[in-house]
Amino acid sequence: MPIHKLLVANRGEIAARIVRTARARGLAVAVLRHRNELTGSAHLIADEVVEVEGPTPVAAYLDIDQIVAAARRVCADAVHPGYGFLAENAAFVRALDAAGIMFVGPTEDVIDLMGDKVRARAFVAERGFPVAPAAIEDDDPTNFVERARVVGFPLLIKPSAGGGGKGMRVVREDASLEAEIETARREGKRYFGDGRLFAERYIERPRHIEVQVVGDGRGNVVHCWERECSIQRRFQKIIEETPSPALNPEQRAEICKTAAGIARAVNYRGAGTVEFIYAPDGAFYFLEMNTRLQVEHPVTEMVTGIDLVAEQLRIAAGGGLSHAQAEIRQTGHAIELRICAEDASADFRPAIGEVLLMEEPQGPGVRVDSGILEGSKVTTDFDPMLAKLIVHGPDRAAAIARARAAVQDYVILGVTTNTGYLDAILAHPRFLAGDVSTGFLAEEAPVLTAPGDDVTDILLAAAALSDVRLVRAVDEIPEMHRLMGAWRN
Amino acid sequence: MRRLLEIRGEEFPIWLAHTGKGYVVHARGRAVHCSLTRSHGKGAFLLELDGRSIPLRLTVSKTATFIHLYGRAYEIGRTDPADQQVEGGTGTGQDKILAPMPGVVVSVAAGPGDRVGKGQTILVIESMKLETTLSAPRDGVVAEVPFAPGEGFGLKDVLARLAPEEE
Numbered sequence: 001m002p003i004h005k006l007l008v009a010n011r012g013e014i015a016a017r018i019v020r021t022a023r024a025r026g027l028a029v030a031v032l033r034h035r036n037e038l039t040g041s042a043h044l045i046a047d048e049v050v051e052v053e054g055p056t057p058v059a060a061y062l063d064i065d066q067i068v069a070a071a072r073r074v075c076a077d078a079v080h081p082g083y084g085f086l087a088e089n090a091a092f093v094r095a096l097d098a099a100g101i102m103f104v105g106p107t108e109d110v111i112d113l114m115g116d117k118v119r120a121r122a123f124v125a126e127r128g129f130p131v132a133p134a135a136i137e138d139d140d141p142t143n144f145v146e147r148a149r150v151v152g153f154p155l156l157i158k159p160s161a162g163g164g165g166k167g168m169r170v171v172r173e174d175a176s177l178e179a180e181i182e183t184a185r186r187e188g189k190r191y192f193g194d195g196r197l198f199a200e201r202y203i204e205r206p207r208h209i210e211v212q213v214v215g216d217g218r219g220n221v222v223h224c225w226e227r228e229c230s231i232q233r234r235f236q237k238i239i240e241e242t243p244s245p246a247l248n249p250e251q252r253a254e255i256c257k258t259a260a261g262i263a264r265a266v267n268y269r270g271a272g273t274v275e276f277i278y279a280p281d282g283a284f285y286f287l288e289m290n291t292r293l294q295v296e297h298p299v300t301e302m303v304t305g306i307d308l309v310a311e312q313l314r315i316a317a318g319g320g321l322s323h324a325q326a327e328i329r330q331t332g333h334a335i336e337l338r339i340c341a342e343d344a345s346a347d348f349r350p351a352i353g354e355v356l357l358m359e360e361p362q363g364p365g366v367r368v369d370s371g372i373l374e375g376s377k378v379t380t381d382f383d384p385m386l387a388k389l390i391v392h393g394p395d396r397a398a399a400i401a402r403a404r405a406a407v408q409d410y411v412i413l414g415v416t417t418n419t420g421y422l423d424a425i426l427a428h429p430r431f432l433a434g435d436v437s438t439g440f441l442a443e444e445a446p447v448l449t450a451p452g453d454d455v456t457d458i459l460l461a462a463a464a465l466s467d468v469r470l471v472r473a474v475d476e477i478p479e480m481h482r483l484m485g486a487w488r489n
Numbered sequence: 490m491r492r493l494l495e496i497r498g499e500e501f502p503i504w505l506a507h508t509g510k511g512y513v514v515h516a517r518g519r520a521v522h523c524s525l526t527r528s529h530g531k532g533a534f535l536l537e538l539d540g541r542s543i544p545l546r547l548t549v550s551k552t553a554t555f556i557h558l559y560g561r562a563y564e565i566g567r568t569d570p571a572d573q574q575v576e577g578g579t580g581t582g583q584d585k586i587l588a589p590m591p592g593v594v595v596s597v598a599a600g601p602g603d604r605v606g607k608g609q610t611i612l613v614i615e616s617m618k619l620e621t622t623l624s625a626p627r628d629g630v631v632a633e634v635p636f637a638p639g640e641g642f643g644l645k646d647v648l649a650r651l652a653p654e655e656e
Contacts, residue, residue, distance in 0.1 A: 380592055407560075462554070464503055464512075
């Protein structure tokens with residue numbers, strides 16, 4: 001069934017990115033807006049803007065009834081959820097279905113399955129795909145300690161009901177196992193009111209590698225290769241690249257084939273991502289599957305030439321996959337930098353302010369997916385990510401050089417951003433060598449946040465001479481006093 | 490004419506003068522001849538300093554100057570020492586609760602006119618997904634709580650103010 005009009009149920013850079021592809025495919029596009037939000041990039045290029053209400057903008061974007069009503073009001077026949085907000089919410093899919101509106105994404109049962117981490121893990125393991133060796137207390141509480149011991153050390157003990165790293169204990173030797181289990185149980189009870197545990201092999205110095213998959217919901221699945229996402233702060237990615245510098249061609253083929261197999265096992269429809277933990281010895285384990293478009297999808301687009309949003313829209317409309325697996329190749333190297341309003345030298349504290357001056361980098365192989373405009377106010381209402389800078393080059397070294405030049409050219413004045421920090425990461429010898437793990441940013445923090453060359457004299461002079469009140473006051477002093485003023489100092 | 494500038498938490502008192510031929514900035518114990526001219530392009534300037542021509546992007550707000558230089562962005566805080574004296578007063582540091590980081594007000598426990606004891610909760614804020622309780626720095630009467638629940642605020646914004654102490 002063809003789509004004529006699309007509602008984008010998201011905001012910021014991803015809303016603008018989806019609008020561009022939808023319009024290029026000849027669709028009419030509506031976007032949402034809350035009254036506390038200023039005009040963003042998406043509002044300038046959409047055909048229609050629908051107001052949504054709520055005590056906060058975030059509440060409005062999470063309000064299923066209101067968004068379904070908005071889709072009805074603008075006569076949209078499909079809704080694209082972007083990422084975050086309602087992108088992985090099965091109730092939203094059911095509500096759209098009841099209203100006779102298409103959801104651009106997978107079926108609700110796949111969203112439910114993959115949204116439950118323990119069920120997803122069991123599903124994947126049962127079908128013979130690799131998961132980290134683990135012991136789940138609930139399976140048989142009477143012999144949990146013995147089963148945990150069999151998994152082997154180092155072990156990571158987690159509360160079953162947990163999240164966000166709370167109550168997690170790393171156990172390196174058998175002697176402390178029982179004591180650590182009791183500590184983890186106490187913490188689990190305190191934080192989550194639930195003392196049940198889960199023990200998993202702890203992977204030292206892991207990488208985060210994920211694979212883009214696309215399925216038509218009729219049994220056909222292809223992968224669009226991997227993305228390396230090990231550069232993380234506070235468990236959130238800030239630089240992603242493809243191909244991964246960690247994989248040789250055989251390892252790459254194996255991890256991508258595994259991801260496609262997992263997607264095929266759920267008869268996946270649309271674009272999705274299978275995430276893995278990759279150990280230094282080359283072993284890899286299923287972590288989770290994200291049943292939506294990822295923030296970092298553009299690096300895949302840059303090396304494969306495939307517009308993933310176009311694929312999503314085509315599949316939703318019943319058009320099937322546009323490429324056979326053999327036609328999907330990785331050409332060159334792509335890197336994405338997430339431009340965030342935060343102070344990297346103050347523990348990534350979110351920054352707020354007004355974008356007073358902005359100029360985006362340009363040039364061959366440079367793409368900017370941005371949600372902000374000059375004059376935009378950056379508040380704590382939303383995620384601190386303002387834009388993504390994506391570059392493509394013939395090889396990794398060329399892509400890094402291009403990324404450095406582009407991020408240095410990205411002018412955002414008025415609100416603190418992480419552009420200088422991103423540049424420092426790109427310049428780090430370990431990044432250049434591809435020698436990273438998810439702990440890289442924490443390990444190298446002193447180097448990465450060190451102040452650069454001393455340009456204080458330049459800054460002071462420029463700040464003084466651009467201070468209109470100061471310059472006017474100096475100009476008003478008669479000649480004689482001017483000279484005296486200089487001497488007096 | 491003086492200004493107090495601040496870069497990355499470090500303060501720099503500066504003095505700007507005119508020699509009749511051009512401007513001189515006195516800072517960090519040196520006097521430097523310099524000039525700033527606008528060039529083509531958004532916020533683009535050319536700074537002449539010590540015989541060098543340095544291109545930079547620059548914009549100003551009420552309290553800060555933002556400069557993009559050699560591929561990096563800098564924020565330079567700007568205060569007029571004359572203004573600072575008026576703001577100062579006595580013991581006001583004890584009267585204000587400043588935002589330790591940007592965030593949103595979750596709830597307000599005490600409003601203007603309420604008498605509070607030292608350590609008593611005045612408001613709860615949320616920053617970086619963590620809730621923080623802010624309490625009275627001393628016994629006193631609440632004079633002002635400028636932000637309502639749900640409202641966002643910036644770093645160092647005044648979140649609550651106590652009435653000045655009566656001696």
